[in-house]
Amino acid sequence: MTNKIKFIIAAMIIAGSGLIITVNVNGNQDKKENESKIKWHSLKDGMNLMGEKKKPALLFFYTQWCTYCSKMDNEVFSDPDVISYLNSHFINIRVNPEKETEKVIIMKEKITPMELLSYSGGRGFPTTLFWDRNNKPVTSVPGFIEKEVFLSLLKYMDGQCYEKNVKFSDYRNNVSSCSVKN
Numbered sequence: 001m002t003n004k005i006k007f008i009i010a011a012m013i014i015a016g017s018g019l020i021i022t023v024n025v026n027g028n029q030d031k032k033e034n035e036s037k038i039k040w041h042s043l044k045d046g047m048n049l050m051g052e053k054k055k056p057a058l059l060f061f062y063t064q065w066c067t068y069c070s071k072m073d074n075e076v077f078s079d080p081d082v083i084s085y086l087n088s089h090f091i092n093i094r095v096n097p098e099k100e101t102e103k104v105i106i107m108k109e110k111i112t113p114m115e116l117l118s119y120s121g122g123r124g125f126p127t128t129l130f131w132d133r134n135n136k137p138v139t140s141v142p143g144f145i146e147k148e149v150f151l152s153l154l155k156y157m158d159g160q161c162y163e164k165n166v167k168f169s170d171y172r173n174n175v176s177s178c179s180v181k182n
Contacts, residue, residue: 038077039087043113044104046093050135056157057091059129061117063098066125068144076147085151089158107135130157138162 041049043059050057060077062069076082086092097113106116120129120140128145130138138157145153149172156162156171161178170177 036080036083038083038092040092040094043093043095043100043116044102046091047104047106047135049091050131050133053091054133055089055091056133056138057093057129057131058086058154058157059093059095059116059131061095061097061113061122061125061127061129063096063125069126071144072126076145076150079147079151081151082147082154085154085158089154132160 046057046059049055060072062072095113095117097117100113103110103112104116111119117127117129120127120137122129122140122142124142126143128141130141132138139162141153152172152175153168155175156166156168156178159178161168161171164178166178
């Protein structure tokens with residue numbers, strides 16, 4: 001996209017919304033802004049990206065009323081190390097199945113987000129699902145996950161330690177039990 005087109009789009013946004021924004025004419029994104037937040041995708045977009053990028057996925061199921069979902073947002077998903085690892089190694093999908101009801105095709109079946117949560121063994125909120133690079137579900141983890149445990153879990157899943165028959169508890173005690181990229 002040329003700088004002229006970017007400028008025109010920015011001008012339309014400013015005129016249409018009445019907001020004041022800054023336009024980066026060089027086309028470079030503000031790196032700090034990108035690194036300060038997790039790049040979340042919708043279920044449909046995230047599933048499509050998984051097929052394209054061949055990356056594992058983290059699906060976070062939450063609701064607005066869920067105290068522990070907010071705690072995950074405030075204590076885990078706001079951590080710079082978690083943000084960096086998720087954005088670099090995973091397709092991140094955030095789903096509120098109480099509000100998102102559109103059916104999506106997953107593993108050749110058209111299902112709602114709530115059905116996906118149920119089929120994956122999720123019974124409450126928050127529930128975190130992990131999918132492998134081949135668009136296959138690996139596991140679901142219910143409830144709040146402490147930041148340190150969550151980071152270890154991300155590295156364990158990314159390193160596909162479960163395929164090497166390494167238990168997560170063994171991995172936590174001895175990271176070298178599974179060769180994982182950091």
